[in-house]
Amino acid sequence: MDEAALHARLAASGVPGIGALDRSVKDPFVVVEPTSIVPALTWLRDDPACRLEMLHNLTAVERPEAIEVVYHVCSLAHHHALVLKVRCPRPEGGTHETWLPEVPSVAGVHPAANWHEREQWDLLGVRFTGHPDLRRILLPEEWIGHPLRKDYVYPTEHGGIPLELDAVPLYERDPASPPPPSGRVRKAGEPLFQPPAPFSSRPLASGGRTVEPGEAPAGGDGAGAGGGEH
Amino acid sequence: MGVMNNSLPDIGPVRAVDSAIGWGRKSSIWPMTFGIACCAIEMMAVYAATFDLDRFGAGVPRATPRQSDLIIVPGTVNAKMAVRVRRLYDQMAEPRYVIAMGACVCGGGPYVKWGYNTVKGVHKVIPVDIFVPGCPPRPEALMDGILKLREKVSREEVFARRVRTARELDARSI
Numbered sequence A: 001m002d003e004a005a006l007h008a009r010l011a012a013s014g015v016p017g018i019g020a021l022d023r024s025v026k027d028p029f030v031v032v033e034p035t036s037i038v039p040a041l042t043w044l045r046d047d048p049a050c051r052l053e054m055l056h057n058l059t060a061v062e063r064p065e066a067i068e069v070v071y072h073v074c075s076l077a078h079h080h081a082l083v084l085k086v087r088c089p090r091p092e093g094g095t096h097e098t099w100l101p102e103v104p105s106v107a108g109v110h111p112a113a114n115w116h117e118r119e120q121w122d123l124l125g126v127r128f129t130g131h132p133d134l135r136r137i138l139l140p141e142e143w144i145g146h147p148l149r150k151d152y153v154y155p156t157e158h159g160g161i162p163l164e165l166d167a168v169p170l171y172e173r174d175p176a177s178p179p180p181p182s183g184r185v186r187k188a189g190e191p192l193f194q195p196p197a198p199f200s201s202r203p204l205a206s207g208g209r210t211v212e213p214g215e216a217p218a219g220g221d222g223a224g225a226g227g228g229e230h
Numbered sequence B: 001m002g003v004m005n006n007s008l009p010d011i012g013p014v015r016a017v018d019s020a021i022g023w024g025r026k027s028s029i030w031p032m033t034f035g036i037a038c039c040a041i042e043m044m045a046v047y048a049a050t051f052d053l054d055r056f057g058a059g060v061p062r063a064t065p066r067q068s069d070l071i072i073v074p075g076t077v078n079a080k081m082a083v084r085v086r087r088l089y090d091q092m093a094e095p096r097y098v099i100a101m102g103a104c105v106c107g108g109g110p111y112v113k114w115g116y117n118t119v120k121g122v123h124k125v126i127p128v129d130i131f132v133p134g135c136p137p138r139p140e141a142l143m144d145g146i147l148k149l150r151e152k153v154s155r156e157e158v159f160a161r162r163v164r165t166a167r168e169l170d171a172r173s174i
Helices: A003-011 A034-046 A113-124 A220-229 B002-007 B011-026 B039-047 B079-091 B103-107 B139-154 B160-173
Strands: A018-022 A029-032 A054-062 A066-075 A080-089 A102-104 A127-129 B070-074 B097-101 B130-132
Touching (some): A003 A034, A003 A080, A029 A034, A034 A066, A034 A080, A034 A102, A054 A113, A080 A102, B011 B139, B011 B160, B039 B070, B039 B139, B070 B079, B097 B139, B130 B139
Parallel strands (some): A102 A127, B097 B130
Antiparallel strands (some): A018 A029, A054 A066, A066 A080
């Protein structure tokens, strides 16, 4: 089934809060109400025609108007996939300190979601309600804030460990030392790499060897005579 | 203090002993089995047969910091890891040496501006002897760092420093 057929089946399943299919992007997605993400993923997993049994990605995106949680599910049996999204609209003046959106956890449906949801909690501050163990997974336990939020202010130190760059460089270049080799400077507009000429356009020397640059290509009869002698 | 002065040995033979000790030390710099990120892959290549760090006596990675003389810090050190790096360094016995391998460890590298979690250079946590920049450094660059460290180790004074200090103290008391 393609995404449209999967979406039609999901919309007819009786699970409420299923939005329309957005086909404007490469991976078409369905926006689902936060309350219906767990029944929707459960139904898609258990339906014998869908069998979207594998959650291979769970991530979150911060936008100016909302935070989206994105679920990529696929079926190894039927070889099809679907993207679901949950939108949490940003309240007026919501920052990373005052606004931590709540989304129901799908760790009970797909166990793979357990660590993915911990990562989104750690870095973007999405609270997954009903998660069995919602702790930080990458940053230290005592870290404050969620660093991938746009309004996050970077810390200067953490627990006595400085996280700032040195104010003065550790070493100064000795002015008496020779300058570092600069190499050839690429001109503006010049491609980064010069692709080699394709083999078919290079003339052949005798014996079928391609001619190296600077070597004169062999004449037609010379190549024929060489081949005849062998 | 004439008695003390006579008991002190000449500095020349002491220096000869020191150079012998330095030769032994520099020829058996045992690094610690330790890797953090992608530079560790390059470090493993240096240990392996093609580049063969064992030629310089540094190809015996020790499984514990208590047996090792050298810690090569290969890879991005973040706030969580810096505590562990410091603890490993503290467990090493003197004399101990540190090589900072890679751009991240030398000063933040690509995370220098937007790395909220990155320690901008491991010299903020432990004292560094040799910096080997690169992203990652070529195996030749790390071997060059090892050779530089060998020079540094072989120049070190072991007994001559004590003799010199004693002489200075002696001279002051007179």
